[in-house]
Amino acid sequence: MGIHNKTVAELVQGLKNKEFSCVELTQNYLQRIKTSNLNAFITITDELALAQARDADEKIAKNQSGALTGIPYAHKDIFCTNGIKTSAGSKMLDNFIAPYDATVSYKLNQQHLVMLGKTNMDEFAMGSSNESSFYGAVKNPWNQNKSPGGSSGGSAAAVAARLVPFATGTDTGGSIRQPSSLCGITGLKPTYGRISRYGMIAYASSLDQAGPITQTAQDAALVLNAIAGFDEKDSTSARREVEDYTATLNDSIKGLKIGLPREFFSEGLDDDVARVVMTAVKVFESMGAIVQDISLPNSKFAIPTYYIVAPCECSSNLSRMDGVRFGYRCENPKDLEDLYLRSRTEGFGAEVKRRIMIGNYALSAGYYDAYYLKAQKVRHLISDDFKKAFKTIDVVMGPVSPTTAFDLGAFTDPVSMYLADIYTLSANLAGLPGMSIPAGFAQGLPVGLQMIGNYWHESKLLNIAHQFQQITDYHRQTPDGL
Numbered sequence: 001m002g003i004h005n006k007t008v009a010e011l012v013q014g015l016k017n018k019e020f021s022c023v024e025l026t027q028n029y030l031q032r033i034k035t036s037n038l039n040a041f042i043t044i045t046d047e048l049a050l051a052q053a054r055d056a057d058e059k060i061a062k063n064q065s066g067a068l069t070g071i072p073y074a075h076k077d078i079f080c081t082n083g084i085k086t087s088a089g090s091k092m093l094d095n096f097i098a099p100y101d102a103t104v105s106y107k108l109n110q111q112h113l114v115m116l117g118k119t120n121m122d123e124f125a126m127g128s129s130n131e132s133s134f135y136g137a138v139k140n141p142w143n144q145n146k147s148p149g150g151s152s153g154g155s156a157a158a159v160a161a162r163l164v165p166f167a168t169g170t171d172t173g174g175s176i177r178q179p180s181s182l183c184g185i186t187g188l189k190p191t192y193g194r195i196s197r198y199g200m201i202a203y204a205s206s207l208d209q210a211g212p213i214t215q216t217a218q219d220a221a222l223v224l225n226a227i228a229g230f231d232e233k234d235s236t237s238a239r240r241e242v243e244d245y246t247a248t249l250n251d252s253i254k255g256l257k258i259g260l261p262r263e264f265f266s267e268g269l270d271d272d273v274a275r276v277v278m279t280a281v282k283v284f285e286s287m288g289a290i291v292q293d294i295s296l297p298n299s300k301f302a303i304p305t306y307y308i309v310a311p312c313e314c315s316s317n318l319s320r321m322d323g324v325r326f327g328y329r330c331e332n333p334k335d336l337e338d339l340y341l342r343s344r345t346e347g348f349g350a351e352v353k354r355r356i357m358i359g360n361y362a363l364s365a366g367y368y369d370a371y372y373l374k375a376q377k378v379r380h381l382i383s384d385d386f387k388k389a390f391k392t393i394d395v396v397m398g399p400v401s402p403t404t405a406f407d408l409g410a411f412t413d414p415v416s417m418y419l420a421d422i423y424t425l426s427a428n429l430a431g432l433p434g435m436s437i438p439a440g441f442a443q444g445l446p447v448g449l450q451m452i453g454n455y456w457h458e459s460k461l462l463n464i465a466h467q468f469q470q471i472t473d474y475h476r477q478t479p480d481g482l
């Protein structure tokens with residue numbers, strides 16, 4: 001097994017046992033990144049990485065290492081990284097060098113991890129295919145004609161192709177879980193507020209949440225330990241103690257109550273995907289779990305609700321990109337009006353403009369009550385469905401995406417792409433933790449199983465996922481030639 005196929009947990013052991021140095025490890029990954037043709041990276045930070053690696057080796061030699069000292073990783077290019085380009089996949093921020101670190105970056109630096117670079121993503125995290133990136137689409141390592149999913153497509157493709165042991169992602173409506181599903185890896189979106197949003201370029205502030213993209217649930221637990229926690233710089237981060245997410249990985253899941261929402265298994269779900277998901281559910285039954293049919297009746301409103309709330313919030317968040325303070329500025333503006341207009345016209349891509357326009361429309365006087373306020377009310381109903389369900393079950397299971405990875409260019413109209421978010425949006429609208437784990441293959445492509453847990457039940461999700469990964473090896477399978 002190549003060094004690049006090792007999990008984070010295995011690399012930690014390898015570094016500790018001096019099987020390789022952190023500099024060697026880092027060089028190995030940088031080499032893989034540079035020879036890859038997936039377009040998974042926007043920026044490769046090789047000099048910084050080697051400096052951090054030397055530093056980590058020193059810490060290890062002096063026995064001063066923490067849990068993840070010397071572990072290489074990549075950041076989705078939505079996290080501000082001090083002195084390093086942070087583009088959010090947009091022409092608007094193509095020239096933006098972040099003047100500070102996001103809290104997630106800060107924490108990983110403090111713990112002496114090694115950042116290899118910044119990964120490609122849909123522009124401002126808007127999209128499900130990575131095709132809205134100013135830097136071009138990312139290719140799915142399982143089949144390069146296919147999309148890796150989005151918006152954290154670069155992070156997911158990089159982990160699946162073993163270009164990095166783990167990467168960060170963000171999930172506003174599925175952007176960690178869906179690309180993890182389509183690339184055959186493990187992705188966790190924690191409860192809203194578990195990880196600080198400070199320095200994470202905002203898309204829809206009431207929905208955005210960061211999380212780890214890894215090979216295994218054990219690795220997700222290790223990374224979550226490193227990045228979770230209250231942050232006084234983010235008023236929506238939770239004042240709640242960080243557990244040791246690795247502590248309960250080995251607990252038995254006998255008697256676990258799994259709810260299968262019938263709305264997640266209806267029309268539109270690919271038969272082969274449904275078959276893989278149900279086979280995975282049977283594996284849980286064989287481990288002593290009890291399966292129950294449930295209903296989340298309002299989840300059918302998740303798409304219209306999300307596609308009001310998210311554009312409204314993004315239209316407000318993106319108003320700061322005005323060509324004045326930072327980012328793209330048009331050439332030779334005639335006057336201030338022209339500066340705003342042309343900077344935004346030239347700096348934003350089509351999908352971002354579409355959402356800004358929808359958001360501004362829905363928030364305007366006279367429409368606010370009919371759209372935004374109404375959407376917020378339906379959002380409550382969606383949360384209430386889950387609250388009710390969690391009175392009788394421990395975890396919701398279902399598909400992540402209605403299909404396996406689709407061809408690049410397959411979606412020609414935006415609405416059909418929005419419809420494919422049907423299974424992921426509800427968890428964000430309710431603020432609940434969700435996960436995608438490799439559950440099998442259909443048409444030669446990976447299929448993820450989605451698990452949604454109750455608030456703050458990250459440990460439970462990780463425990464369930466880890467137990468599944470103890471008796472299956474889907475998470476160990478790699479695209480050809482790796």
Ligand code: GLN
Nearest residue numbers: 125126127172173174175
């Ligand atoms: N596909 C969804 C959207 O385009 C979700 C994206 C995300 O989670 N960032 O809004």
